[in-house]
Amino acid sequence: MTETEITNVFSNYGDAKKIQEEVWPQAYRFTVKSGVRIIDIGIKKHVPSHIKLEGHRALISYVGQPMT
Numbered sequence: 001m002t003e004t005e006i007t008n009v010f011s012n013y014g015d016a017k018k019i020q021e022e023v024w025p026q027a028y029r030f031t032v033k034s035g036v037r038i039i040d041i042g043i044k045k046h047v048p049s050h051i052k053l054e055g056h057r058a059l060i061s062y063v064g065q066p067m068t
Contacts, residue, residue: 001054006037009053014043 007016022036041047047060048068 001037005054006039009051010039010041010047013045013047014041016041 003019006019010016016039018040020038022034022038024032024034043062046066046068047062049060049065050057050068051060052058
């Protein structure tokens with residue numbers, strides 16, 4: 001997914017300020033993108049623990065997130 005697509009989905013919950021891809025370090029021989037995105041968002045309403053992104057179920061977790 002592009003950053004624009006992610007920003008559009010999360011705009012329902014707040015303002016996405018920064019999106020970065022998690023990368024495994026060179027300790028594993030090569031730097032490899034893990035598929036995990038880390039999003040810095042100013043939350044206006046809580047994000048459910050699972051949402052659909054491009055037809056795929058995504059796990060969402062953050063400190064202070066209520067159980068859903």
